[in-house]
Amino acid sequence: MEETFLSLSNTLIFIAFLMLLVSLLPLGISIKSKSQSKKYEKIAIWMIVIAFVLELAYFILRWMATGHAPVSNMYEFIAMFSIMLIGGFLITYHYFRTKVFGLFAIPISLLLLGYGSLFSTDVQPLIPALQSNWLAIHVITVTLSYGILSMSAVAGLIYLLKAIPAEENSWRARWLEAIMIGILTVVMYMVTTVFMQNIVGYNDEFYYTDQQGQQVIAEYHLPSLINYSEAIPVEHIGNNEYEPADHFHLGIDLPPVIKAHTLNTVVWSIIIGLITYGIVRLVIRKRLFALVKPLTKKADLALMDEIGYRSVIIGFPLFALGGIFFAAIWAQIAWSRFWGWDPKETWAFITFMFYTIFLHLRLNRGYEGEKSAWLAVGGFILILFNLIAINLIVAGLHSYA
Numbered sequence: 216m217e218e219t220f221l222s223l224s225n226t227l228i229f230i231a232f233l234m235l236l237v238s239l240l241p242l243g244i245s246i247k248s249k250s251q252s253k254k255y256e257k258i259a260i261w262m263i264v265i266a267f268v269l270e271l272a273y274f275i276l277r278w279m280a281t282g283h284a285p286v287s288n289m290y291e292f293i294a295m296f297s298i299m300l301i302g303g304f305l306i307t308y309h310y311f312r313t314k315v316f317g318l319f320a321i322p323i324s325l326l327l328l329g330y331g332s333l334f335s336t337d338v339q340p341l342i343p344a345l346q347s348n349w350l351a352i353h354v355i356t357v358t359l360s361y362g363i364l365s366m367s368a369v370a371g372l373i374y375l376l377k378a379i380p381a382e383e384n385s386w387r388a389r390w391l392e393a394i395m396i397g398i399l400t401v402v403m404y405m406v407t408t409v410f411m412q413n414i415v416g417y418n419d420e421f422y423y424t425d426q427q428g429q430q431v432i433a434e435y436h437l438p439s440l441i442n443y444s445e446a447i448p449v450e451h452i453g454n455n456e457y458e459p460a461d462h463f464h465l466g467i468d469l470p471p472v473i474k475a476h477t478l479n480t481v482v483w484s485i486i487i488g489l490i491t492y493g494i495v496r497l498v499i500r501k502r503l504f505a506l507v508k509p510l511t512k513k514a515d516l517a518l519m520d521e522i523g524y525r526s527v528i529i530g531f532p533l534f535a536l537g538g539i540f541f542a543a544i545w546a547q548i549a550w551s552r553f554w555g556w557d558p559k560e561t562w563a564f565i566t567f568m569f570y571t572i573f574l575h576l577r578l579n580r581g582y583e584g585e586k587s588a589w590l591a592v593g594g595f596i597l598i599l600f601n602l603i604a605i606n607l608i609v610a611g612l613h614s615y616a
Contacts, residue, residue, distance in 0.1 A: 220280035221338065224273040228294065231269040232328050235301070235321050238262035242317045246513065256314055263317065267305060270298040281338050284351035288339065289606065292354065293331030296602070297324045299362025303526075307366050311522060318510050319369045326398075329405050349545035356537025361598055363530035364570075368595030370523035371588035373511050377519075378585055381505035387585075388502070394592065395503040399495075400488030407487050408480065412436040419462040421446040426471045432457070433476040439464040441479045443471055477607040520584055523591045524577060531570045538563045562601045569597055 242259035245252045274295070277285040285291040304320040307313055341350075375391050411417045419435040423443035433443065442464050450460035469475045495503060542563065543553040554560060573590045576582035582590065 217280045220276045224276035224280065225336065227269045227276070228273040228328070231266040231273065232325065234262050234266040234269070235325055238266065239318065239321055242314060242321075243510075245314060246318070246510070259314070259317065260308065263301065263305065263321070267298070267301050270294075270301065274298065283341060284355065286354035286358070287341055287350060289334040290331045290336050292358070293327050293334075293602070295354065295358040296361050297327040297331065299358045300324045300327065300365045301362075302359075303362035303366045304369075306363075307522060307526075311518060313518065313522065315373065315510065315514050316366070316369055319372060320366070323365065323369070326401060326405070330401070333405065333408050347545060347548060349541060349548065353537055353541040353545050356533060356541060360530045360533035360537055363526050363533065364598065365526075365595060367523040367526035367530065367591040370519045370526065371591030371595075373514050374516055374519040374523070374585065374588040375592065376504060376508050377511040377514050377516060378588075379504075381502050381508055387589075390589075391504050392502050395507075396488065396492050397596075399492055399503065400484055403488040403491055404480070404484035407484060408436065420449050420451060420457065420460075421462070421464075421476075422449045422457065423447070424471065435462075435476055435479060437480055437483045439479060440482055441465070441467045441469060441475045443475045444468045446475075474608050481604075481608065516584070520587060523587055524583075527570060527573060527577075527591065527594075531574065534570065535567060539567055558605050559601070562597075562605045566594070566597050566601060569594055 238259045240259075241255040241262070245255035245259060248255060274285060277291070286295050300320060301324050304316055304324075307316055372394070375387075379385075379388050379391055381388075417436050417438075419439060421433045421435065421439070421442060422430065423433060423446040425431050432449070433446070439462065446464075446468070448460045448462035448464070449457035452458050469478070492503065499506065542560070546555065546560070547553045573582075573587075573594060576590070577587055
């Protein structure tokens with residue numbers, strides 16, 4: 216029965232992914248069309264609602280199959296984040312009828328699902344630290360706050376895309392273009408990883424000693440630019456046995472406190488992303504954000520500013536509750552201390568303080584409009600950095616996540 220539930224849950228989230236992807240077409244038509252705008256808008260929203268229900272069904276069935284909340288590894292956490300982001304969009308649409316939001320929120324959700332699928336979807340037994348009801352309480356609250364805070368970033372991005380002229384030669388135009396380069400780099404990270412791992416089948420293995428002093432194998436699906444100190448290239452010959460091999464390595468070595476094999480993929484993604492960006496700029500002969508700027512033509516800047524602020528007002532207390540308060544209680548149960556300045560804990564505190572400063576500047580210093588939009592986008596970058604860089608590159612007690 217567990218295998219049936221697991222298989223069905225995977226099928227449902229895949230169907231939801233396809234429905235969200237297809238829903239972008241009628242949603243885009245509803246924005247461009249004048250005569251049949253309402254018709255296509257209704258079709259798109261119903262598709263998004265059905266996809267969201269399917270995602271919730273995935274979550275419930277996977278929970279039934281595993282016996283615990285499916286938020287214990289990177290795939291499950293990112294999938295939950297993606298689901299909450301769609302939920303955040305539907306709530307925003309219900310109150311403000313902001314269909315243009317979907318053209319930005321849905322692609323971000325799809326990117327998250329695609330990124331999450333790069334990790335193992337296998338069900339593994341929970342390690343002792345995760346065998347607690349606080350797993351569901353902590354992670355679900357955090358992902359819910361992420362979904363709502365993401366709406367502030369979407370509103371901020373739409374605001375900036377409309378407010379900043381594509382031909383302007385200023386720091387704000389350059390920073391906005393840098394954000395678009397970052398999005399392109401994430402896309403190229405996914406494309407590169409899938410291509411090299413599943414199509415090319417590139418796999419170099421290195422034997423090294425991790426931070427706990429255990430001897431483990433690191434798999435490289437891209438040529439090694441960065442590796443672990445004293446890592447030994449090996450080749451798997453079967454039955455958990457390895458023999459020395461001759462793999463490419465540029466020569467940059469790092470201590471095991473840094474997850475070198477993951478950082479290697481990130482570095483390659485940045486290199487490939489920048490090369491791709493250069494090619495795109497040569498072809499289109501204008502800034503990258505100029506391509507998506509027309510989508511924001513009908514956006515109301517005052518409304519975007521209001522949505523961005525309200526999203527933080529709701530999402531910030533939820534993050535403080537789940538990411539700080541609930542997390543501290545769970546840390547006391549699992550590790551006998553409320554706080555230990557683990558990299559993940561430290562960055563959660565940084566994120567908490569950022570949004571505290573955001574609200575202070577908004578309420579007491581008059582940071583509205585464009586200033587508020589930049590802060591909202593910056594907050595989302597902090598969330599992604601915590602999700603990707605801290606989880607995958609820095610070794611710590613939360614490395615299992």
